[in-house]
Amino acid sequence: MMEGPALLKVSHLRTSFHTGSRKVTAVDDVSIEVKPQQIVALVGESGSGKSVTAMSILGLVDPPGIIESGEIRLGCNNLLECSSRQLRKLRGTEMAVIFQDPMNALNPVLTIGRQLMETVMLHKRVSGKEAKALALRQMQQAGLAEPERLFNKYPFQISGGMCQRVMIAIALVSGARLLIADEPTTALDVTIQAQILKELDRIRWENHVGILLITHDLGVVAELADYVYVMKSGKIVESGNVFELFSNPVHPYTKYLIECR
Numbered sequence: 001m002m003e004g005p006a007l008l009k010v011s012h013l014r015t016s017f018h019t020g021s022r023k024v025t026a027v028d029d030v031s032i033e034v035k036p037q038q039i040v041a042l043v044g045e046s047g048s049g050k051s052v053t054a055m056s057i058l059g060l061v062d063p064p065g066i067i068e069s070g071e072i073r074l075g076c077n078n079l080l081e082c083s084s085r086q087l088r089k090l091r092g093t094e095m096a097v098i099f100q101d102p103m104n105a106l107n108p109v110l111t112i113g114r115q116l117m118e119t120v121m122l123h124k125r126v127s128g129k130e131a132k133a134l135a136l137r138q139m140q141q142a143g144l145a146e147p148e149r150l151f152n153k154y155p156f157q158i159s160g161g162m163c164q165r166v167m168i169a170i171a172l173v174s175g176a177r178l179l180i181a182d183e184p185t186t187a188l189d190v191t192i193q194a195q196i197l198k199e200l201d202r203i204r205w206e207n208h209v210g211i212l213l214i215t216h217d218l219g220v221v222a223e224l225a226d227y228v229y230v231m232k233s234g235k236i237v238e239s240g241n242v243f244e245l246f247s248n249p250v251h252p253y254t255k256y257l258i259e260c261r
């Protein structure tokens with residue numbers, strides 16, 4: 001199931017920030033791969049360059065940041081050669097992202113249902129009625145019981161865990177094959193964390209998505225990931241199958257992260 005060509009292949013990516021006369025290379029010669037239905041973790045301490053890697057893949061690096069070199073392939077698309085218009089289209093149809101703080105990622109003045117329907121209608125030529133039906137189905141798929149009741153609620157009226165499920169539904173409604181999850185459970189309490197992790201595990205099989213999971217939490221990695229890249233100061237210092245990496249870490253930094261768990 002995880003055999004075959006990569007869904008996402010990042011090769012020798014370098015992303016830097018120029019501020020005044022200073023240049024910070026946040027991502028320095030990073031190469032990573034995600035296969036269909038695989039959960040790949042990118043771990044490392046705060047400031048190691050995980051989020052900048054994600055933003056580079058999504059085409060969301062803004063000045064003073066610049067992607068200096070490398071290649072990012074998503075399916076048959078060469079992302080660094082895409083225009084911003086093409087990238088906007090790909091974000092939604094091919095790749096989607098969920099963030100740490102789902103409440104802030106949602107629009108506070110629109111109902112949950114409205115936001116889902118708008119995403120559907122942005123990507124599919126369907127009537128309002130069909131969009132609603134699709135939105136409701138996707139809510140159910142993301143583990144939201146009683147979607148009809150939730151449809152007319154505003155983000156502040158539902159819990160953080162439910163908001164994250166709504167974000168997952170929004171991410172998947174357009175049929176994206178790659179989901180980038182940037183610290184998806186960090187802001188949630190432990191029991192809700194476990195539920196969301198389970199949900200991610202389920203949707204990768206059911207919706208055939210590959211997931212790039214960005215986290216500093218090795219517990220989350222052990223629970224969910226198949227493959228791990230360890231990042232430090234912008235570089236990948238070690239990578240491997242999750243079982244091998246945990247049982248036999250080679251790089252001192254990986255050993256340190258595992259000991260600090």
Ligand SMILES: Nc1ncnc2c1ncn2[C@@H]1O[C@H](COP(=O)(O)OP(=O)(O)OP(=O)(O)O)[C@@H](O)[C@H]1O
Pocket residue numbers: 017019024025026044045046047048049050051052053064065216
């Ligand atoms: N807008 C920016 N301007 C200047 N430098 C930046 C900017 N964004 C990121 N950086 C640099 O990139 C480095 C990596 O940041 P990044 O957010 O990717 O780390 P991270 O591993 O995701 O950390 P965290 O877990 O705290 O989000 C930072 O230490 C900072 O030096």
